[in-house]
Amino acid sequence: MADKIATREAYGNALAELGSVYENLVVLDADLAAATKTGTFKKKFPERFFDCGIAENNMFGVAAGLSTAGKIPFASTFAMFAAGRSFEQIRNSIGYPHLNVKIGATHAGITVGEDGATHQCNEDIALMRTIPGMVVINPSDAVEARYAVEAAIKHEGPVYMRFGRLAVSVINDKPDYKFEIGKGITLVDGSDVTIVATGIMVEQALLASEMLASEGISAGVVNIHTIKPLDTQLLIALAQQTGAMVVTEEHSVIGGLGSAVCEALSGVCPIPVVRHGVEDVFGKSAPAKELLEYYKLNALGIVEKAKQAIKMKH
DSSP states (O other): OOOOBOHHHHHHHHHHHHTTTOTTEEEEESSOHHHHSTHHHHHHOGGGEEEOOSOHHHHHHHHHHHHHTTOEEEEEEEHIIIIIITHHHIIIIIITTTOOOEEEEESBSGGGGGGOTTTOBSSHHHHHTTSTTOEEEOOSSHHHHHHHHHHHHHSSSOEEEEOOSSOBOOOOOOTTOOOOTTOOEEEEOOSSEEEEEOTTHHHHHHHHHHHHHTTTOOEEEEEOOEEESOOHHHHHHHHHHHSOEEEEEEEESSSSHHHHHHHHHHTTSOOOEEEEEEOSSOOOOSOHHHHHHHTTOSHHHHHHHHHHHHHHHO
């Protein structure tokens, strides 16, 4: 397994690399280029980088305008300021006219750590997936983040991409790895329960599957990197296969991937679905790894929920 790397780091590297391929790619930031890693692009293409200052709402308006002039703008800031502060601008100026703007939201979830509850955005997936026509992507590692950026460039229309601050293991460095918007990836086949994971929880889901296997429980693992459009077809097939699911995400259990899965299955293939994420609480200020333990956003937490889901089958 390769060294750990944060998905925000991979995001910055991908923009710098792809800037040479896509000449109409431009990057905007709101005075956070060092943190969002868009500074990597700025260094290479200073004339195609726009620092809009601490004025996120204006930045998304500028990005909307640039997209109408044939540019592919990537507007970046922390998830809390993008999905939270600028929801109205994203909804009305980008979503409503269905403009070709890409939103690179970094520092999502509780792994922002010491910045605390005000900056730990556990609601961004819920907010962004309500906007009609918005694609929502949450990569699990640096490899997936790189492919997600290029897929977003090729996609015509608004895309919200979620990146993290914490360095995470590289799990997709396989020659046959393929990223496709709206397509889930089955990593482990199972017969007793399916663990549906997104973002940094994919690695924990794989560990949980091994732990459950040691107890004689067959747990499948699927990586859902695209929350919207959701791979409903795959989820229904897996629901029919195992009859129970756990959905794990570094996000609130309200409105995120767990809710999306429940919505997708309830009318077609209703099975027990246990949601695993941040409960209906605000975050706390502490080192990221300690917070993951505190909120049980780890393999042990998934194992617990998987057993709960299996019990509900009978």
